[in-house]
Amino acid sequence: MEKIGKLWLVGAGPGDPDLLTLKAARLIGEADVLVHDGLVGDGVLAMARAEAELISVEKRRDRHSVPQQEINALLVRKVRAGLKVVRLKGGDPFVFGRGGEELEAARAAGIGCEVVPGISAALGCAAEAGLPLTHRALASAVSFVAGTCQGLKEQDWRGLAGPGRTLVVYMGVTTAGPIAEKLMSDGVSPDMPVAVLERGTLPGARAIRTLLAGLGEVVAREQVRSPAVLVVGRVAGLAEAEDIIAGQAAQVFQEIGQW
Template sequence: MTRRCEGRVILLGAGPGDPDLMTVRGVKALGQAQLVVHDGLIDPRVLDLAPEGARRISVAKRRDRHTMPQEEINALLVREALAGRIVVRLKGGDPMIFGRGGEELAACEAAGVPVEVVPGVSAALGCAAEAGLPLTHRALASAVTFVAGTCQGLKEQDWRGLAGPGRTLVVYMGVATAAAIAEKLMADGVSPDMPVVILERGTHPGARAIRSLLADLGDVVARAGVMSPALLVIGRVAGLARAEDLLGRSPGLRAMAQAARIGEVTGA
């Protein structure tokens, strides 16, 4: 007879940064932890919500440099849970949006480890809200798409239909490839004048929102010295964001934003 696993794994979304944006359920889950396996960008104030005696292991990931390969993270979660511990796998944003939560869930289930998923406020939602940026808008956008800017074979991707009239495109992990992303979108038919907002370190201290046009995106990212973590929001709704304009190229966007806020814009 197989012995029942006494431990368990909780895949927990920490939200976009500010600990006040964690869910009540998330705070309760973190308070049960005996081991916290956390991403590198987790705000220290979030980690402080774990019990004082809980062990903490950072499995920080950076572009092309991982503290611990994903297979080893999976094995760590399983091993510690099988040893009877409550393991909280703490991830930025939501664990199932570009967080490899699906891989960790499958590894735990395959090993017979009880696993629970506690959702978090995704980076796109939290950072956009901070900038006063609606990802959908009755007059401007009725669809939103999330993509990863680190995707392999960027030039072979077909992004037609992901950005343009009536749509909003949110690019995660796109700082290093911002110029190439803009070039590819324009090649696929998106207007060079499409509004863009860069949301850097959203909900963290020092957060910035920077306005651009698609054609200027690479230059703006370089000029502003934008660093990860940052999101790119591409679409007409970007003109509504409370954001700085480094190039002074978008008075028309500000006029459009004002009109949209008072309901004068029609059509999507």
């Protein structure tokens, strides 16, 4: 009898294996093939069967090891060989994970595909830092944007940050300065709190707070590295984080903490 393969697009969460869903953990342990991103933690990969094939398709901002079309073709080829294929993605497959593109490729190829959501980097990192993305007194809306150079040029961010709103920026470490300038030019106060959440839920995790005007300088001086997310909004003042700029920033954070 011919084996029938299937593809699962699985969210691996922000890194801590304990944050996997039960379904994700089961599928990882059953897969014949794991096609994984570079941000998937070693602890998660260790849950695979000893005989499973692990294939890294790591992507970095300045280095793309495998083009997306080749990843799509790889997934289709493995499924057509009758294998259980798990495409393992950091965070959630549908939040800056290109899961939508891979789902389209699976549909076009006529192969079975199921999506298993995961805890996104924004949710996991914010929770670890005690930072509520929404708060009745501070923010009733949340937006997620990509902080790449292309995103800065093409996206209209007006109204996404400011009073009553939280803006979460993925992939914004190397463009932190231009991001701050862009937001301030769109009317966001230079005194708006920002939390920088680096390596959230992973060993060496760090959370720092500053004000929007000093964001670029702080990220450079503190040598922040990816993976990291930037949280812009008054809720950032509630984070359990190291305050980098004293004086005026300390006063802003103190006022927020009085809610």
